[in-house]
Amino acid sequence: MTADEVVALYKEDGALLHGxxxxxxxxxxxxxxxxxxxLQYPGHAARLCAAMVAGIPDDLRRRISCVVGPAMGAVLVSYECGRALGVRSLFTEREAGQMVLRRGFVLAPGEGVLVVEDITTTGGSTRECMAAVTAAGGQVLAASAIIDRSSGFSDFDGAPFFPLLKLPVLTWEAAACPLCAAGGTPVKPGSRGLS
Incomplete structure (x- = not known):
C-alpha cells in the first residue's frame, strides 16, 4: 500500500479527524x-496489516513466531499481522497500571516477537508492550505500526521500527497548546483511561 492509499482509507472511513x-x-x-x-472492516484491517508485515525485511520476518500488541488499540492489528505472517497473535493488558501478558498467554524463552500498534505518537505503549514481552521471556525482534505520527521521535531501545506510514502530525504539551490558548477544550476520543 502506498502512503496515499493509507491516508485515503482513513479518510474514507471517517478515521482522520480534525479538532x-x-x-x-x-x-x-x-x-x-x-x-x-x-479496523471495523475486516478487509481493510487485513490489507493494512499485510502491508505492514510486507515492509519488514525477509530475514527478520522469517524469525518472527509471534505478534504481540497492546490492548485495546492493537488487538486487531496483532491478529491481522499474525494472520499475514502465519503465526500466533497475543495482546498485553494493563494490570495494576503495568502492561502484562494475561489470559494464560506465554512465550517460549527467546521466542521471536513482533510488537505492533495501530498508531504511535510517543511510542510509550509500544515500549510498555516490549517490556512485557521481555519480562515473559520473549525476544523483541522489531516493532511496527500502521501509522507513526511521532515525526521520528519514537525510540524502541534499538529494536528496528517499520511503520507502514509516517505521518507528521502536530502535537503539543498542554501548557504550550495553541488550541487551549485560544480557549478550546480538548476531547479524548481514545480508549485509555475509560472506565
Missing part, C-alpha cells in the same frame, strides 16, 4: 487518527 484532541500520551493535537473506524 482539538487529548491523546493517550497526554499530548494535545489538532488531528486524531481513529483506527477503530478503519
Amino acid at each position: 482539538h484532541f487529548l491523546l493517550s500520551s497526554g499530548l494535545h493535537s489538532d488531528t486524531y487518527l481513529q483506527s477503530a473506524r478503519v
